[in-house]
Every structure is written in C-alpha cells, then in structure tokens.
Amino acid sequence: MTDLKQSTPPLSTDPISRRKFLKQMSALGLSMAILPGVFHGSAQAAVPQKGGRFRMGMGGAHTTDSLHTPTLADQFEMHTNYALRNNLVEVNQKGEAIPELAESWDVSSDAVKWMFDLRRGVEFHNGKTLDAEDVIYSIRHHMGPDSKSGAKGLLDQIDEIRADGKNRVLFTLKGGNADFPYILNDYHLTIVPAGTTGNEWEKGIGTGGYTLEEWEPGVRSFLKRNPNYFKQGRAHFDEVEILGINDVNARTNALKTGRIDYMNRTEVKTAHLFKRMPGIEIMQTAGGLQFTLAMLTDISPFDRNDARLALKHAIDREEIVKQVLRGYGTVGNDHPIQKNDRFFAADIPQRQYDPDKAKFYLKKAGLTDQTFPLHTSDLNTIYLDMATLFKEQARKAGLKIQLIKEPADGYWSNVWIKKPFCNCHWAARPTADMMLSVAYTSQAKWNDTHLKSPRLDELVKIARAELDQAKRQEAYAECQRIIRDEGGTIVPCFKDYVEAASTKVQHGPISGLLESDAHRAAERWWFA
Amino acid sequence: MSSLIKFIQKAPWSAKIGIIILVINIAVAAFAPVISPYGETEITGDVWEEMSLTHPLGTDHLGRDLLSRLIYGARNTIALALMITFLSFSLGTLGGFLAATLGGWCDTLLSRTVDLVLSFPTLIFALMVLSVVGTSIFSLICVIAILDATRVFRLARAVAMDIAVMDFVEAGRLRGEKTGWIILREILPNALPPLVAEFGLRFCFVFLFIAGLSFLGLGIQPPTADWGSMVKENAGAITFGIFTPLWPAAAIAFITVGVNLIVDWFLNLASGLKE
C-alpha cells in the first residue's frame, strides 16, 4: 500500500522527501532521535541552556478547566496539556509537519491509506511503554456517537484505524487527504495511555517533557522536567509554573515585578507602553488568527450576491488594522487564506474600500433603503471595536448598519450561524484544506455562511487528495477567488499574537498557529 | 426662592461647599456640549497621552480626550445614579414602610423575599440577571435599582418599626386614619434622617456598582461615557505609571463628598443637635 516516494512532509513549500531528509540529517552527523531539537536550535545561534523555573501568567484560565482532551478549549488547560502530552505529528514554526510520537509515515498514492510508525521505547509518566493501542485509544476517544470532542468534526473522515503490530498504526480515510498528518497535530489529539478514564484524565499522564506535580484547575499547574523525555534538546526548564491570571493588568504587574517570566494576551493598545519597560520583550507573531463578518447566503437580503458585494466594498480594511489592531495584523481579502500560507494566491487583487462601488452594488441589489442588522458581542473586544468602526465606514458609503449587541454567554450556540449577519473569529488552521473544509464547503460542520458552491466543493475535494504541489496551488487559488467574490464572509483582518516576556527568556522563531508558540513554549523555550 | 437663599446662607461652611460641588456638577452636565473641547466619542490622539495644552487631562485608552469624556460622563453618570437611587428608594421605602405598618403576612412575604435576594452575592446576582435580560441601559437601571432597594427596604423597615409603635402613630390609627396617611404623614417625616444619610452613600455605591459590573464585562455599553466605566477602562494605565484613571475616580469622589456634606448638614438639622 505504501509509496515511499511520498513520505514526510509532502506539503511544505519546499517538499523534502524522507530519504533526502534523512540524508541531510546524517550529513550533519545527527540521528533521527534529536531531529526536533535540531529544527529548533538551528534557527537561533544561541545554544539552549537547561535549568530554571519558567513561570507563565496565562489569561484564559477557568476553575472549570480540565485535562480531559476532548473538552480542551482555553489557554491555561491547553498549555498544561501540551507540556504533559505529545501529538503523533508536530507542526513546526515553518508550518511543516515533523515527526513527534510517530517516527515516520507513509501514504498510498491516492492519499487514502496512511501508515504511521511509532517511535520505540517512549515511556509514559507512569512507566508504561507507548504502543499502537494507546494511539488508537487516544484518537478513538474523540470519535463515535458518544464523543463530545471538539475534534470530532475533524476525525469524521477516518473510516478505520487499526494496529499493525505494536509500533505501527494504519488509518484508512473515507477519501484521500494529503494533509492528514496535520490533522493529527490538533491540540485535542494528544496521546494518553489506553484506558485512561474518568478522574484519571486529571492526573495528566502523557509522554511529554514535563510531569504534573500540582494541578489546581484555572489557578496553577506545577510541572517538573521529565528526566525520561524522548526528545533531546527540548523541555529545557527544570520546573514550569503556569498561573491562571485572567486580568490583563494583574498579568502586566506580575511581569513587571518579576513574579512571572512570560504573559500571554498583551493588549495591542498597550504594546507601545511595554516597549518602554526595561527587561521586557514584546513578542509579535503573525499567524492565521482571523476576524470575520459572516452573512448567511440563503437568507434575505444576503441571498443576493450584490448585497454581499456592497458590504464587502463598504469596509475599510486598512483603517481596521490601523485603529482596531493598532497595526498588529494584516488586511484580509475576504477569503480565509493568510499571506504566509503556501497556497496563498498572491495574484488576486486586494479588495479596497470603495464607497462608490458599494453604492453601485447596493442599487443593483435594489436595497438602497435597507438597514443591515449586524449582531456583535463583547465576547472579544475586537468584535465590538470592529463593528463600531465598520458601521461608521459603511455610513459614509451610504449603507445603514444597525449594531445589535448580544451577550457573550451562549454566543456560539444562539447567535453564530443563527443570525444572518454576525461577528466571528477563527484560530489558524495549519492547512488550507482544514480551513476550507471546516467552514466553506457545503458539508462543512461550521459553514457559517451557508455557502453552497458545487465548484468549491469539487476543488477542495480534488486538492485534498492531490499530491502534486502545482495542481493544488491552482485549485486553492480558484477556491480563494470563489470565496472572495461569491462567498458570504467578509475577512477584514488577520491579527498577530502579541505576548510579552522577560528578556532572559530565549526562543527560536515562534509559531503563529496558536498562542504561546502554538502552546509549546514550555517545551521549546529556555533561559539565557 | 429668597427664603431658600437665606436658608442656605445659614448653613455651615461644609454644607456650602457641598452645595457648590453639586451646582458645579449639574452645570457641567447641563452644558456639556458647550464646554467640552471635543466630541464624546471622537478619537483625537494616541492612547494614554500625557497632559498637554491640546488635551488638558490627557487621552483615554482609545485616544479620546479625557476632559471631554469626563464632561459628557457627568451627564450620563449623574442622571443614571439619580434615577437608580430614586427608584431604589421609592421601592425600598414603600416596601419597608408597608411591611412595618401592615405587619403580618405582608411583612413576612416582603422580608423573606428581600432576605433571599440579599443572601446571594449581589454582583454575581446582577451578572446572572443581566446575562438573561441583556445589558441595555433600561435593564441596568432596573436590576441595580431592585438590588439596591432590598438594602433600603431593610433600613426603612427597621426605622419604621420603631416609629410605628410610637404613641402618635397609635393615636392616628385610633382616629381611623388610613395606612397611606399614616405612612406619608407620620412615618415618612420621622424616618427621613437615617434614610437621607443612606441616600448619600447609596448614591455613591451606584457608581461603584456600575464600575464593578463593567470590570466583569457588563455595565454601560461603550462608547457612552460614564465615570465608573471610565475608571475601569483606563485602570490599566496605572500599571504603566500613567495616572489618567485618577481623573474619573476623583470626579466620583468629588461628587460623593459633595452630596455627603449636604447630607451631614441635613442630619445635624434633623437630629436637633446644636454645635
């Protein structure tokens, strides 16, 4: 079933076959085992030092937090989980899928059958040796009718998982997916010992670089380095203390007084004030975090593409990046693919704020006197700021927008995909396919615009199973054009992650996939 | 009018200061659009600029002129606080007096209900109710007024209980006066001093309550200016050694002190204690 020519990682901008990869590694005199460390360390001249207690102040902590992987949702629990457990596949700072608990993988030529070889001799914190059963248990836990996992939608494409011996797992997909390894990097899909159940989840047993010493949900997790960690050149700190600090001013004070070494979620409006503080570094990471305005394309007046185009021309993206993000971000072009993505179609012209065109399309749609109710919320401060500014910009273009403020509680279940026009945001997805098939294809689980484009569906399906880079490029470019010109989504901006740390914290290039170096900060960073 | 002026002239200096403070605040609120240098929501500078000639008190967390926000805030804040306090006092005293004069099931029902509300943390209670009904200005006024009314109720009931057993009330009852008459003519005048003292404090607590709600993510919706939310929005500046949020806080302190100076004077008059 395997075709060795198509192995790791088939998807990077500069695809390297596994053989070439291995050759390079051996040329450097390094073995496969220290691979991730090389990736990391080689990016920075400094050699990572061991030791110290890394104290992190994290917003996004709740006393209801849990280490049960299906329900992971916010920063405190996610970071703790990533310090304790590993995925099969890691996505590095360049956006490439690299081996983690899977040592290597192979794929059939139709991208339907995937084979993952597990790293041997990896031990869980409780002494058990990792085998195929653990992997199958950990993935299956998110599947099936009783699953309450946030990753369930991603895994619906799996037809069958089975073990082939103790160290090999075979996945059969319902359709070809060249990006499948990226899915296994999802933060829900970390590997735990088979049979983990009930309260055992809270013990945090995994294969990760740190072991759990204390776990007070939403308050504090205290971790110690796992002396038995399978990765070399990772997990440099002796101890990691993660404190849940939800108030941004409390985090700032704690960083200033040296109580913590790192804080997440720095407000963009105060970033320039941080720069004045001695001994503190602002970390700005571009990623795929995007803020959108979603219109239901099957509900009047948004069922008319001219109405959608009128609104798309009535928003000043530059001003939103400048005012709302204070420059910590980039403009969007009404499709979900970010500039750094390898499939970003650079030749599509950037849509501009154009009051005349907006008026033209509005008239063409016969909606000159229409008031558009936009449902927004203080769920996220960006929402309200963006909606308020948009209302003002649209007014200048002759469009009436009425803001309706919805409570943050229950926003996702009562407003989003229910109201015809509302705010939304999306965390970065590591591949174009994941983003498109999560929200834009007809069958997408979270199609928040009810977009039904048979051509788009077809293109996504073809590109997903296609292993040829150029053909995929072409298909994805057309997808971007379709969404931009026919879709129900306005994508005004992509926001950078803005975080702050003491200057003694050292790190390589930071991943923009999720906050805190894609939640691998405890594993990747070190003290000077 | 002239008798009022004479009355004020006789007031102690502290009360006069209180009156001046109140008059200034009301004037500022009334003439906000005339005296304010910029518009209420106009962005005129960078975030948290220092004091300068163009921005006498600096700018706020979005780069709006703080002085203008403060002036417009006087309108919303004072109007809101007055409305809520009057509403809560009307509700609370009426309930309290009724409970005290009627007694029996009416007293039991009202007292138990109030106990129920009071025994759950107020802020969290408000949080839950506002999550259900939404945070419009109207619902905000109603929720805070009702929560505040429970505290006024307890005080009013306690005070009225003491008065209701006095001889002159008893005499009124024997004369066959109606409950309404007794409450208005006998109880209210005698219960006024402690209620007025409470009014002074409650008035100030309304600002704090709104500020507290906005700290937890509810409260008055931006971009409307109100002092409580302004403190909260700008509080982060303190962290960077910028003292912008002191201004709205000082404004709240200013009017609180003013109102309470007048209240003190009134208390002294009512208690009959001479200097």
Next chain:
Amino acid sequence: MPTGLPNGGGLPDMKDMTATILKRIGHSVITLFVISILIFAGVEALPGDLAESILGQSALPETVEAFRKELKLDLPPHVRYISWLGDFVQGEMGRSLSNHRPITELIGWRLSNTLFLAAAAAVVAVPLAIILGILAALYRNTFFDRIVSMVSLSAISFPEFFIAYILIALISVKLPLFPSISTLDDQMSLADKLYTIVLPCLTLTMVVLAHMMRQTRAAIINVLATPYIEMARLKGVSRLRVVVLHAFPNALSPVINVVALNMAYLVAGVVIVEVVFVYPGLGQLLVDSVSKRDLPVVQASGLIFASVYIGLNLLADLLSIASNPRLRNPR
C-alpha cells in the same frame, strides 16, 4: 427586629432565647431550600448550558447532544433538581460537571482561603472603623471629623479594583514591598500567607472602613441627642466618658448590624479583589461555574454564601438583643 420576646428581668430568658434561635434556624433552612430552587431556576434561565459553553465555537449538534446525555442534562429540569436535592440531603455534594473533581475538595480549599482573607481584613478594619467612628463622634464637626469623613468618603468612591491597582503601583511595583499577586499554596507557612495577602487585605480594609465608620458615628450622634446623655453632661461627666461609656453601648445595635453586613460582604462580595490579586477564593469559583453552568458547584458555593449571610445576620440580631435592654424588653 425581635418579636415575641419575653418581658421582665435584666438578662434575657435563656429558654426563650433558645426558642428564638431554633425558630430562626428553621427559617434559615427554609430560606436555603428556596435559594437552592432559585439558583437552579436562575442557571436554567441563562442562555446555553454546560455542554455548549465548554465546547464553545467547536460545538457540533451531535457532540453537544452526547455531552448532555453524559451529564444527564437531557433529563427534565425537575428530575435533575430532585436528584441533586436527594444527594445533597444525604450530605453528598457530588462532583463538578466540568472536571469531575469532588465538590467538597474543590470548595473546601477555596472556602478556607476566602475565610482567611475575610478574617484578616476584619481584624484590621472593624476595630479601626469603630475607633475612628467614636473619635469622629466625639470631635464631631471639628476639623478632625471633617477630614476623617472626607478621606473615608473619597476612599469609598474609588472602585475596589482601582484601589487595588493603586496599591499595587505604589507598594508593589514602585516600592517592591509586597507581591502583586496572592496565589497561595499548601507549602506556605502562616507568616508567608499573611505576607502574601497584605495587599488584598489592605484593599478590602479601605473598601469596608468608611461604611462602618460613618454608621458608628451616626449611631453615636443619634444617641447623644437623648435626654439621659444631656443629663450625664449636666452632671459634669467628661465628653470622652459620655461618648465611650454612655453613648456607645447604647448605639451598639446599629453598629453590630453594619459590621455584620460588611463581614458578609468580605466573605461573599470580594470576587473583584480575587480577580485582581489572583486569589483563589470562592467568589471566583462561583463566577466561573455560573459562566460554565456547572450547576452542582454553583449550588454548593451559592448555598455557602447564603448560609454565611444568614448566620451573620442571626448572630447580629442576637448580639443586638443581648446588648440592649430595651430590645430585650420591647413595649
């Protein structure tokens, strides 16, 4: 207000006192029962449920359904309430719905933290407020009185989080004397813990001081107008003696009530201070579990707060009765 108390002797009749207490406790149990129904109804009325709020944006209809089934949220409300009540009556608090921790364990630690902070703040604030109140009444309308009044009024005009930020800016960042966040852990000694909570304790003291102080002052001044005080003054008793020995004991009842009210606040109302100082108290737990609709935790912490409130009020009433012969013998 006491009703149905006995006439007669100087000391309260112990038997009737016991009867009153028992009656009040009976009332309290009913009140708590009604509160538990209200909490339940309140959480039910909030938009969304635990399954939706935990899954958030990644919720799918089928995952929400599966989650609900697992948590038994698909049962009708009254069935869930009765099953909760049944467990509760048997002393079984249950487990948190969101992370399966036993509620007794989850709450026990936080309750002790909350009580610790409240006690520390009360030990500082109550005596200080009463002494200042007495002094202000003694020197009423003097410069001293006005200054104390104005300073305390200004202090309460500042929202508590703002007082906290100022204190942090001054004596944690500028002068690095005390820590700006107050996370506790089990290895700390009592002295360490006290040092850690200095700033939240100071903040709370400033918040509750003015209210108690002003009420003490007002209550004493109120008593000073009565004939027997004038009598004492005419007999040539000094001002200090009059205020401390004659007026203050007679003004105790309102003072006790306002102290009780503020103590209840210190236990139940300090969620904002907990957030600012990252103090692991019960208020934060309640807010979090309300926002996640974790009903058993909301119930347990809500009922603890209610019991504290009811208990303190009962205590205040009993103390008022004991402190005041006129209340012991109403007309």
